[in-house]
Amino acid sequence: MIALAGEYSMFRVADRLLLTGHSHQAWPDVAVEGQLEAFEVAARDVDEKWAHALAKADEVRAGFRRFLGGDTAEIALGANTHELVVRFLSALDLSARPTLITTDGEFHTLRRQLARLAEAGVEVVRVPAEPVDTLAERLAAEVDDRTAAVLVSSVLFGNSRIVPGLATVADACDHRGAELLVDAYHALGVVPFSLDGIERAWVVGGGYKYLQLGEGNCFLRLPEHASALRPVITGWYAEFDTLDAAADPSRVAYGAGATRFAGSTYDPTSHYRAARVFRFHEEHGLTAEFLREVSTHQKDVLARRFDEHDLPADVVTRDRVTPLDGFGGFLALRSPIAGSLRARLTERGVLTDSRGEYLRFGPAPYLADRQLSDAVDALAEIVSNLH
Known part of the structure; x- marks a missing residue:
C-alpha cells in the first residue's frame, strides 16, 4: 500500500476515524x-x-x-x-x-x-x-x-x-x-x-x-x-x-x-x-485495479479484526458465507440495533453509517490498518458494554 494520508491534510484523515468511505470519501488537497x-x-x-x-x-x-x-x-x-x-x-x-x-x-x-x-x-x-x-x-x-x-x-x-x-x-x-x-x-x-x-x-x-x-x-x-x-x-x-x-x-x-x-x-x-x-488519480497511480487491491486488503483487515472479537451474533454479525471478493467497497455488519451502534460509534469519534439493519464500515485508501482496527475495537467495546 502507499501512504496517501498526507495528500488529504485538509480533511485531517490521519487524525480522524473516517469510516464513511462508501458514502463520502475525503477530497485530496488538490x-x-x-x-x-x-x-x-x-x-x-x-x-x-x-x-x-x-x-x-x-x-x-x-x-x-x-x-x-x-x-x-x-x-x-x-x-x-x-x-x-x-x-x-x-x-x-x-x-x-x-x-x-x-x-x-x-x-x-x-x-x-x-x-x-x-x-x-x-x-x-x-x-x-x-x-x-x-x-x-x-x-x-x-x-x-x-x-x-x-x-x-x-x-x-x-x-x-x-x-x-x-x-x-x-x-x-x-x-x-x-x-x-x-x-x-x-x-x-x-x-x-x-x-x-x-x-x-x-x-x-x-x-x-x-x-x-x-x-x-x-x-x-x-x-x-x-x-x-x-x-x-x-x-x-x-x-x-x-x-x-x-x-x-x-x-x-x-x-x-x-x-x-x-x-x-x-x-x-x-x-x-x-x-x-x-x-x-493519474499522478498517484490510483487506477481501478489498484483501488480494488487496496479496498480488498482493507475489508480483510476489518473482517479479521471483527471476527477476532467473537461478538454475539444476535447483536452484530457479518456474512461469512460470501467470500470477501463478492462484496464492493465496505464491510456490512448486520444488527437489529445498527442505528444505535452507529450513534454510539459517532460519540467515540468513529464515523460510520447505517442503513436499516446494516452498520457499514467504509474504508478509504488514505486510512492506515491501525485506524481500521481501532474502529472495530471501539465497536467491540460498545457491544461488550451492552451486556
Whole structure:
C-alpha cells in the first residue's frame, strides 16, 4: 500500500476515524485548486467562461471513461443521478411498454422515484434482491414484451454485495427490446467495472462516493441506440448545438450524442474540482485495479479484526458465507440495533453509517490498518458494554 494520508491534510484523515468511505470519501488537497480555478476563470472571462467550462466537462467524461474500462460511448453529465435517471425514464415509451422492473435493494434515487411512479399508475415489478447469486436470473425471467426497462445496481448499496451475471439480464432485454440501466455508483473506485456482455446498457453513476470528486459530478453512459430516443424531460442545453439553426415550432430539436440528455445552466465548479481530482488519480497511480487491491486488503483487515472479537451474533454479525471478493467497497455488519451502534460509534469519534439493519464500515485508501482496527475495537467495546 502507499501512504496517501498526507495528500488529504485538509480533511485531517490521519487524525480522524473516517469510516464513511462508501458514502463520502475525503477530497485530496488538490481539489481546492479546481475550486479556485473555477472562480478565477469566471472572474477573468465572465460570460465567456463557458468554453473553458465545457472543456473541463470533457476532462470529467474522460475520467469516468477510465473507470468504465476505457469505454468510448457518449456520456451525459448531471449534478446527480436522479436528474439523469428521470431524463432516461422520460425517453421511454411507457404507453406501449408500461412495465419497469427493478429490485427491492436499490438506492433511494431509484427506490423513491419508481415508488412514486407506481403510485401514479406505472407498473413497477420489484424483484427481491436476496438471494443475490440468483438475482440476475430472476430479473431476466420477468422481462417480457411489456417491459420498458430493467433498472438494477451492479453493487447493492445496502449490503455491498456485487450482483453477478448482469449479462443474463442484458440478453433478456435485447431479446425483448427492453432497455437495461445499470447503477454503477457503488462500484466505481472499488470494483473494476466491465461492459463485457452489457454493451447495450445505460450506466449511471457518480464520483461523490469512492472517486472523491465531491458533489455535482454524476454521469449517464449512453449506448449507441440512444440517438433514437427523445427524452420528454429536457433542458435547453439539449439543443445547444442547434441554437443557430432555424427552429421548427412543431417539433423539439435535440443535439447530437450525449447532448440530447443534457439539462440546463449549471454550476461548473464541480467539474473543475473533479477534473483536478481525476488528474490526481493519474499522478498517484490510483487506477481501478489498484483501488480494488487496496479496498480488498482493507475489508480483510476489518473482517479479521471483527471476527477476532467473537461478538454475539444476535447483536452484530457479518456474512461469512460470501467470500470477501463478492462484496464492493465496505464491510456490512448486520444488527437489529445498527442505528444505535452507529450513534454510539459517532460519540467515540468513529464515523460510520447505517442503513436499516446494516452498520457499514467504509474504508478509504488514505486510512492506515491501525485506524481500521481501532474502529472495530471501539465497536467491540460498545457491544461488550451492552451486556
